[in-house]
Amino acid sequence: MSAPNKSYDPVEVEALKPEEIERLRDEAIAAFAAATDLDALHEAKVAHTGDRSPLALANREIGALPPAAKADAGKRVGAARGAVNKALAGRKVELEAERDARVLVEEAVDVTLPYDRAPRGGRHPLTTFAERLMDVFTAMGYSVAEGPEVEAEWLNFDALNMGPDHPARSTQDTFFLKDADSVVLRTHTSGVQIRSLLAAAEPPVYVICPGRVFRSDELDATHTPVFNQVELLAVDEGLTMADLKGTLDHMVQSLFGEGISTRLRPNYFPFTEPSAEMDMVCFVCRGESVGNPDRPCRTCSSEGWIELGGCGMVNPRVLVACGIDPNKYSGFAFGFGIERMLMFRHNVEDMRDIVEGDVRFTLPFGMEI
């Protein structure tokens, strides 16, 4: 760099002549425009904006100018360098966009390739369906009660007003243990109801009892010796059959949609009095298939109603066996099989598919039902 020289005429410095600076600027801009890729641009950048580039060198000369000329020359060179840098940046953006576009095209894959490597799992619909029911009732304030699958006869039968001569207490219906007194595979989860009443110091008791139960039937398309039940028991002051009906209505609406209602028909069970069979309006045809041969309904066989199970007011004798004053408390109960409900809710045609554990049956039901 030349030292400041007050007598120096800037016009004398060739590199700082305005035309020269304009030329250098235009050369640089042209070079950038001519660069067709980022590498070429980089070369042009080094050549035209690097430390050894003519404009950089010209810039250095400014220091040597007399003060009067410095500002003028500095302004000129600065403007030129600004224009050059702007052109460089602009071209860089252009070339980068071009490169990116090219690379992204080259990197494209077939996103329709199958990727079935993670093993697929699923939960059994009997489990998830029972859970759904439990959720309906826990939301209402009920607890979920569980009990043993091998049960004492007193809890499975006697306490439920099923005396020693009740026909269900035969080997045709009930699995008995070998070399045992009064111990069976439970035939319903009602024993859990009794256990719940015995465990409560005093009502209210509001429980739902899901679980596996056993009856000595052969497996076929509609029967299985091992199946799942959900039973409900409510014992409190002032409970009525209307409460039972309302609870059933709430349940079927939760599971099958708004507007589905239940119907009670008189029936007989030893553990409830009055007793009823409970039906629900067919959730598929909503009764419209009845007497309408053009629109048959296979879910309800065009009956308009689907049978759910048994229910009724807890027989006061059951309360007595559990030490609960039947003059103060009353209760209602119901029970039904999950398999059957699963079959009509999801069009399952063969019971064997539910029990055999074929993954092709279970997987479509996913994690919740």
Add this chain to the structure above:
Amino acid sequence: MRVPLSWLREYVDLPAGETGRDIQAKLIRAGLEVEGVELLGADLKGPLVVGQVLAIEELTEFKKPIRYCQVDVGDANGTGEPQNIVCGARNFAVGDKVVVVLPGAVLPGPFPIAARQTYGKTSEGMICSARELGMGDDHDGIIVLPPEYEPGTDAIELLELVDEVLDIAVTADRGYCLSLRGVARETAIAYDLPLRDPALIDVPPANSYGPPVKVEDQTGCDRFVARSVVGVDPAAKSPIWMQRRIQKAGMRPISLAVDITNYVMLEMGQPLHAYDRHRIDGAITVRRATAGEKLRTLDGVERTLDAEDLLICDDSGPIGIAGVMGGAGTEIADAAVDPETGEVTGTTEIVIEAAHFTPVSIARSARRHKLPSEAAKRFERGVDPEATKAAAQRAVDLLVLVAGGTAEAGVTDIVAPRPVHSIAIAADLPDRVAGQEYGRETVVRRLQEVGCTVVGTDVLVVTPPTWRPDLTDPNDLCEEVIRLEGYENLPSTLPNVPAGRGLTEAQRLRRRIGVALASAGQVEVQNYPFIGEAVLDALGIEAGDPRRETVKIANPISHEEPSLRTTLLPGLLGALHRNVGRGTTDVALFELGRVFRVDGTAETLYHAPRLPVDRRPTEDEIAQLNAALPRQPHRVGAVFAGHRDPQGWWGKAQAWSWADAVEAARTVADAAGVELTVRQDQHTPWHPGRCAGLYVGEVLVGHAGELHPRVVKALNLPERTCAMELDLDLLTAGGAVKAEGPKISTFPVATQDVALVVDDAVKAADVEAALRAGAGELLESLRLFDVYRGESIGAGRKSLAYALRFRAADRTLTADEASAARESAVAEAATRVGATLRG
């Protein structure tokens, strides 16, 4: 119970247009399970008429003998000329009255009739059998009618071929509906019409000269009516109307005397028995059997009697099991024709028994002898003891009417005193049970409709009718009121359930485990809990192993599998085998369920006390009930076969391995919030070198790994099948570790790798434990990223490469600090497991 509408209408004046379907709907609402309505003769079309056989020409040139008949059908064919009909049956003679279907008619099927060529003749119609007319299929041959009907008479009406039959499944509490009388009563109430009660007939009072009867067991038999009829024509046949009603009700006409007893039973619900008086030796006696006594019953089977069986006897010994089945010895004799004189011989003097027996006694005898007879079915459910006299009278009347007999004046009626059972019930109890206001008047009216007598105002004293032994408690009466007022009219309300706390921890945990394992690629199954010795043998589980001590079922579905599972593996491996057999070769299954164990149970196992039900059991008694039960812990198990990651465009396949089984256990433990320790173990049925013992602290909670190759072979499973099983009760016994909110350091992490060479026998878990202990609290995490064996490190040795991450809570670690922690970790590993840094 099958109820023909034509018969039902005899007792209730139902509106003329009312169909079976209409009545069905009404009765269902009243609580009778009317399962269906059978339409008889719906597609039947005449002409179907009475014909008289005028001539028979036997055609013998065919494979079977054929008859070519001329039959007088009156004017039914329009000409009055005899009708020519070909017939294959032979049970008729010239002069007999038969049923003829003429061309143009349609028989049930539908089966249109036309004149047709057959056996070289033109047959202008058919002579009909009972089966062809849809009357029942138990009679071979054509129907031969009694002689009194004129040829040409419409047989559709004569044989009552068009009718509707209600099919009712009668519940255990409604025995009275096993009769026309009972169903008619319900129908009358449902239609609010009067009932003509068939039991309301004139009956002469009891006297001392009826058939001799001694009732020695009055608790078993509290009523015994006996009547006698003499001069019965043994050749008399049941009239068509009676046969038809019996057929439509689902029973078979047999002989006149038997048909009459069955007819009266169907009508009134009272089972009757008819004895041939000449075959009774002395007085009829009711008593209990002595054990070992023998009786040949009507069905020809010789039965050894039990001391509990209630018997009908005469001086010679038992002549029937009371209320269940009569004996062969006193049976009404079939009519026989003397070939020389043409005289008909058979029973001419009949004793009718109409008795009332204790339901339990009958039920036990019927079950003991496997004789679920129509009589036993009714006695078991309870019949009306007050209907005995009317039923006997009705049978006597019918014997007089249709068999030409003469009723004897003697009436035996032995009555044991029976207490009148009244029920006190608050007049508003039905309202409170239903949740709906009926009011006292309605309650009283409804109870009177079902036959109760009712007195009182606020408290009603209700005496149920004798045909309703099921009405014993106030709630029984409530049901009567509520059902007759209509269950369908009950309001729908919700109780005020106290606020709940949702699922228990254990219930939530089982859900989490299910979700976690399913998310990890396993499919849930629910297997039957039945197992047999064979699968325990195949699993190599030896005698003395607690899994061999099974709970056994007295009446198993299959004698191959009489026990309850002590482990989940048999069911899981069975399901695995089934899936593989059906072509799903890559499969991972899990099950959550109980097993049944007798190890660790009390001596009182299997011996539950028989407790009363008129009070709450004591705490001690409840404990005794529980002590009779095997342990039933919850378990979770999983099995794996085939590939977890199949071959694909991304690379090679990876098989499910022992490590996945161990990982499944860790997944369960994570869900439970429990720290699981894995130790090398040996346990049947796992591969002795590939079996992990799973511990919580020092408690063994389960096993995981690859199955023993011998087991795989014995159970015909895919090679290298893996399995895991955990006891959830043990796993969670100590409770879950409560997660502490971690303090998150935002200072940079310092990463250091280390490769340690150890003996092959050294367990990775021990190396890791040493590194953790040595590294101190700056260690944030540690991960094994490579295991290497090779010449460079010498035989019998392996190199374990770990990535260590260090971080401090309060500062950026210097390189020196991180290195010092690493060196300390390596030093600890050297001390504990002899590890050296790989050079």
